[in-house]
Amino acid sequence: MFSSQGTLSALTDNGPLAELISMGGPVMVVLIAIAFIGVATFLYLMLFGAFYTPRFTKPLQRLVAHWQQSPADTRVEATRANASRFGRANPLMHLLVNTMSACQSGTNIAAVRETAVRDAQNALEPFEAPLKIIEVIAALAPLLGLLGTVMGMMEAFSAMAATEGRANASQLSGGIYEALATTAAGLVVAIPFAALAAWIEFRLRRIHKTINSALVSVFNVLPADDIVAATADATQPEPKQAEVAVTESNPASDHFDNNPRLAHAAG
Template sequence: MLPATEPFGSLLSRLFDMGGPVMMVLVAIAVAGAITFIYLMLMGTLYAPRLTARLKKIVTIWQQSPATVRPADLRRQVGAVGRLNPMLHLIADTIEACQHQQDSGRVRSTAARDAQQALEPFEAPLKIIEVIAALAPLLGLLGTVMGMMEAFSAMAATEGRANAAQLSGGIYEALTTTAAGLIIAIPFAALAAWIEFRLRRIHKTIDGTLVTVLNATNHVDADRPELQTPAVDTTAEVRAHRNPETAQDYPDHGRPRFAHATG
């Protein structure tokens, strides 16, 4: 066993001696995963789409009296931190486009594209954490296999005269990498599941908010039916936005992990 009171540098050196190159790789990916998680938390704090009380109020006013909503005023009223919220720009841009009587298909396509872009900064760090969670046990197993091969190779070199203490010591050192791989993989797997759950919740919030904003466009210039555009199939519009050439027959398995909002 490694003594708990041993200095960190000496403990790390012993781990490297016991696990060899595989242990070094495990430590490196653990550090990379920790940095990625910290980065993801900072990005989430500053740039994650949030439906604040002010934005909820604006959406409610937009539903009841669209003519009174001024997206430019909304952008000016929020502070510097509020402007970092992608939900603010999604709502303001969509309302502004609806007020300017832009084509409804174009409005929906733009909203879908912007909603996906709001989530893209979080998908790459999530993928890194998922890869670490999947790779760590395999690296640990590789280190154990290499250690066992070395232990039995030493036993074969002595023509079977190695004692049990020598053999068990080699096996113990070989199993260290498996333990290290599991210690790294378990928390990162839990973190990946939690982050994905949070991203799905954010996606549902974006989707529900933009659908509410777009559905309220029926009240804009209700007395001028000639300006109103017919309803469109949102799902088909989003698929056409992704691949115009195959918009008529787009396979469902081609959808990304987080579907576009309004889609």
């Protein structure tokens, strides 16, 4: 315990952190803090994504292929029952299984689509907050570096004013050094986190595309019972007109139009 306390005191008193703080002043403390927060957020995102990222695995590909051939005969729940513990953590599996089961049970297709869009958004929501944190850090670090630059220049001019313009180079170098140090630290923090934010956003777009493609493959094929019911309704003109009126006034279509990420999943 004594050695750990000694190591911590060495890092904070005479170690690299103390040197950085002495170079940049209080702004450097804030930059170091947000850098640690960004690294912790990125590690959490990677660990969480390794288990809970929606993945279109081979079992799901076989399930969708069988669904497209014969929706009524597809054993949907068997896919979830036979999945491994790692496979059950896949949100896309539960999304597809629940959607297919609802279609087989004769649920209104519009309601099923509405539920599918909501569940897809819920599956992607845990990834949006860490991405926003990393984006904020990438945008905030240069501003903090600029703040440190202004504070350092103010210190330099304050030293010059205190000596009535007769300050030497050693008196001015402290403030200028602090200004340059905070600017460099802000850029060092901002550049990698900006690259990470762009990479994470690219990954999320690919996940959106995967979910859209999977849902489109499901909704393009209706169960046999729904096809028979639609054919029977087509022989009755008055109920068909009523159904068309309900469809035109259904707010679900507006919901899909207002969700561009999952608009293709609406069919």
